[in-house]
């Protein structure tokens with residue numbers, strides 16, 4: 001199951017490998033997070049690029065593609081870590097261009113290029129030409145070839161920059177640079193500390209409440225039992241007018257490295273780290289599923305009364321916390337959730353699935369350890385803690401972040417529970433638990449079937465020689481479209497225990513659709529549909545559904561958990577005949593509506609499945625008023641409403657709960673009608689090769705765009721027409737690409753293709 005262990009609240013790569021967060025900033029109304037990305041290689045073997053996520057609210061993140069790749073001699077072996085400076089009208093990015101020369105080099109003292117490179121962008125995606133600012137020859141003589149990770153900021157009208165470096169005699173250090181806005185970067189000095197590692201990576205410099213801090217990631221410091229427990233470390237010095245305090249680690253868990261800070265528009269100092277680490281003994285089973293690692297939640301940094309930094313999850317997270325309940329000893333809870341514990345006893349323990357946090361006043365040690373294999377090689381991390389007042393634990397699908405004593409200490413770890421429902425037990429503390437729900441998943445219910453595509457078109461059914469199988473079914477296609485764009489989707493259906501059922505599961509898995517709610521039965525086969533098409537466009541269908549597995553889906557299998565994270569529920573009319581699946585639809589609509597989801601209905605008429613057309617019409621009108629969005633094609637309008645004139649027909653559809661009507665008009669584009677007016681959008685002119693699944697791709701991509709525009713159900717009636725027209729444009733472009741290729745799901749583009 002490809003969707004297993006995908007996080008709900010954390011940024012992770014669409015696939016492939018992720019490491020350091022880069023270029024963190026707020027620009028043009030959005031938070032931007034770039035990251036070290038090796039697409040296609042879950043263990044990071046390929047050269048690093050920068051991937052890009054954006055968010056309006058630090059909660060829901062949208063992947064928007066690769067923005068920087070190695071393509072000049074000065075960065076040919078990797079676009080390494082770096083930072084961003086946001087100006088009024090543009091952003092500037094500074095990164096390390098990594099070069100590994102071929103030959104007999106140690107790549108430390110010789111044979112490695114480390115160039116500081118700048119690019120500009122006015123939208124965060126399209127980058128200017130690359131400008132090399134500093135090369136190895138520009139760094140001070142004492143530097144080895146390891147100089148990297150520029151962190152740049154503006155201060156007193158100047159650029160200031162720190163770089164991490166290794167000296168020729170193996171000491172880690174930070175180099176300081178300055179530049180006027182139009183001048184070259186000049187070296188201003190260094191910071192180093194005796195016996196503190198051979199290399200310092202990813203430096204940062206910032207202030208909190210007037211106190212200055214220098215953060216860095218030393219490599220080569222000795223590992224200890226209560227400190228520096230990982231292979232590499234990450235932390236900070238406070239700089240009191242040139243006098244450095246002791247080095248304080250940012251995080252004491254198994255998975256944390258290479259953090260970066262930036263300023264939010266309201267002045268908060270925020271930190272995001274890589275929730276991963278290189279070269280340690282423990283593993284992540286997601287590598288078998290095609291990706292690895294994630295970033296931490298964004299954390300707010302404040303100054304503690306002891307002058308140390310306090311870290312806490314950004315307050316935005318509070319807005320998605322659901323009703324808290326007291327934990328009485330133990331409980332079961334679906335991930336993601338949050339546990340808050342006020343600790344009052346001399347012995348405290350909190351366990352979440354196989355992870356256990358214990359504290360004992362006697363020995364003054366807080367320990368995070370695994371009691372089973374969910375840690376995948378992670379054993380124990382400890383800190384010395386004389387008093388324990390509070391614990392706040394954010395548990396996502398495959399990670400824990402433990403904030404101790406108001407954020408004075410943090411422990412982050414990945415863990416991989418088999419199930420989303422996990423046991424939580426608390427001793428020695430008064431604790432509450434609350435679901436954290438980011439409603440971002442498109443759930444579709446109904447038929448998933450095999451379409452048999454004729455190898456020959458322009459002929460009668462009996463003239464077709466052979467048919468090729470392709471996974472389809474409108475609700476399944478809609479999921480495919482949503483997930484290919486990087487969204488989360490879940491399919492609810494039943495398949496036969498047969499090889500056709502396997503093809504469907506496989507196709508959906510590969511598109512990133514969550515298939516964990518698909519049932520399998522031996523009582524009926526997976527539905528099949530053979531189709532032929534004459535030159536004048538007449539299609540003949542032959543369905544094998546007498547009955548098929550999907551029709552027999554038993555409504556008792558519909559559970560509230562299926563809709564826990566539901567943004568919208570989508571369905572069609574094919575599954576609304578007189579069989580159990582219809583009642584499953586009724587149950588799904590009721591629960592999803594109760595949970596606040598948008599209900600979306602595309603009647604998608606298939607007359608040949610109905611003996612009685614009046615019954616079809618009756619059932620469509622039974623469901624319409626329960627929905628928020630109705631999508632119809634111009635060809636369906638008359639059958640459903642009695643009129644083919646949109647001015648007459650659409651108002652009858654805007655009844656009950658319906659807030660949006662989307663009318664698709666084939667190559668003439670689409671219109672959207674709401675109480676605040678209507679908008680239309682033309683479709684790009686393209687040569688259609690195969691329109692299979694085009695309408696499903698349209699509504700799937702429309703819903704995806706609606707969600708990424710931040711529109712939830714309560715916003716629908718007052719949704720600005722400009723947003724709706726943006727969604728129509730997006731869906732039209734999506735469908736225009738899809739019809740130029742064969743098949744449904746395989747023809748759908750991803751976001752980066754669409755943006756180009």
Ligand code: FRU
Pocket residue numbers: 019020036048080081082096148149201202257258
């Ligand atoms: C830290 C680091 C950086 C480098 C980047 C390469 O994890 O080694 O120093 O720029 O990763 O991906």
